[in-house]
Amino acid sequence: MQYHLNGFRPGDPEVCDAAPGRDRQGPLPETLDVLIVGCGPAGLTLAAQLSAFPEITTRIVERLEGPLEKGQADGISCRSMEMFEAFGFAEKVLKQSYWVNETTFWTPDPKNPDQILRNSRIWDVEEGLSEMPHVILNQARVHDMFLGVMRNSPSRLTPDYGLKVVDLTVDTEADDHPVTVILEHTDPARAGERRDVRARYVVGCDGARSSVRRAIGRELRGDSANQAWGVMDVLVETDFPDIRRKSLIQSANEGSIVIIPREGGYLARFYIELDQLDPGERVAGRNITLDRLIAAAQRILAPYSFEVKETAWWSVYEIGQRLTDKFDDVPEGDGNRLPRVFIAGDACHTHSPKAGQGMNVSMGDAFNLGWKLASVLKGLSPPEILPSYSAERQSIAQDLIAFDREWAQIMSERPKPASGTPGEAPKFQRYFIEHGRNTAGMSVTYAPSALIGEASSQDAAAGFELGARFHSAPVLRLADAKRVELGHVVKADLRWRLFAFAPEGDPTATGSALSHLCDFLSRDPSSPILRHTPKGADIDAVIDLRAILQVPHTAIDLPSLPELLRPRKGRLGLVDHEKVFCSLPGDEPDIFDRRGIDRVQGALVVVRSDQHVALVSSFGDHAALARFFDGCLSRQDRPVATAPRRDAAVASAG
8 A cells, every 4th residue: 555655654554634614524515426316236336436536526315214234144255355445445345254265055855855965065256267256244344344435535525415316317418417316305394394405417326216317218128037035134053063154955845945055154145945926926915934944944954954043034025136227328329429427236237145246236237337437537538438337337237137047947946967977066066167157157258349459469468358347366576575466456546557567588678679669658649648647746647557566576676767757646747656566486377377478578557547458469569458448538638748757776877
């Protein structure tokens, strides 16, 4: 973590200085840049990202009177953990959560089908898929983490509770604050009290019954599996041996259970299969009680004992998958309009909870949208990038719903004897293994667009798939020999990362490929850094260059590298020493081997602020780099350096 850039700063470095006039939040203003509706996972992710930019006037409203205390979602995928690292609170989640290490599978005992028997166990996450684990943590705690980011930001952003949307209109002819929202207080003491707010953009994160979605004419469409399930968080006494492992259980005739151990060492969540529902029937009409859930669990878990000591929360639901056709307010086929209203999370897609993707995909929606909105509002990107949110995320939701529908069906099937090779795993285990990347959140890959380049040079870095998230690997930081995960430099700060994987050879030699790249980026008029970095901003304010070298860290000193890799920044012009990394020492495979990077030619890898790979090119293809950034960033035309400045240490050595 870097701080003290603009002078010594005592106290907690995670608490930013409040921006002028933002030491505390005032009343809801009449005009806003962004109004977020709903304090669920999507809304808070978006608010946390935008809160870092006090020049963007952001507010978030919530119809409830206060923050969530007991969340329904609890599974946090590996991909979401990578995102939490970008927001700075992954370590807190790792410390407080339950880590899902193993998953066990239980089927009817062939000798006594009325009882269950452990069939097998596997590692929950594929080896090497991520540096982050799959974890379990109460949704309310995740909300607390995002609320902390907002509270400690320069904006000092906090939710405006007790407000609901009763109407929303968009003036398509207006350029300034075209969205008018009518809000109404939900506090009985202020019943009927309303106020109007005008915003440049509105984002509806207000759940499956979204008022924002209805206002823009979108509709959730889909079907129901006509299957009732119960869920309960309980403190239990049991002799079931896998009570502290994630367990998938199929009984012969009593239904299925998914056991998810919870954080804290004692609590566990049970998803319990219940009744088939008639077409169109709602589960509320069955009047299912907690006692019935407990009794069903006891029957399915036979021959093991199961006694509930305390219930923290329980509910019943019917499985259904629904989706909207677009995630913004632009009519299909209208190429003359740009979006002003967006929907995210359950407002535009709903599915069953057993795949553990509801909260994760909702946060992914907001992570995709947040940096785009902020970049447009700060003038770094043109508003023409905004339609990419719906294009990218709607297709991801479609894939998730297809996966969720099949997974829910398989979990509700009666177990059948394995066919084929003796010892073959049951169907639900095979499907779980085959689709492990889905549940880990790693199946998200965006198609080529203005924000994702073409795969013409993918062979230069085969392990960094275009459109997929940047797959981190360990490296050694040159300045202090610290082992770090390279992906952890990609923060939720709007900046693009340009990773320069240098070709083999001496990177300090005159005429090296690395020196040519730095000379182009710092001196050529077509340099994307010069074209797109605002005047007066730090040189890495928009595009953050990082170099990864193949030479040992003991064979090179930082001052011998081009100045662009040790830039002077901030009010005091201090040198940033953390831009260069080397391969790991010893026999451990380095990042070049792990990610299939061409050692001879090297590679350039561009990564978006949401951690997805946007471009892979050969190391010397500077023109491809310039063309790509010209397509997604606005021109700023920073002055070209007239001559390279040599650091004092280098000058004295010469």
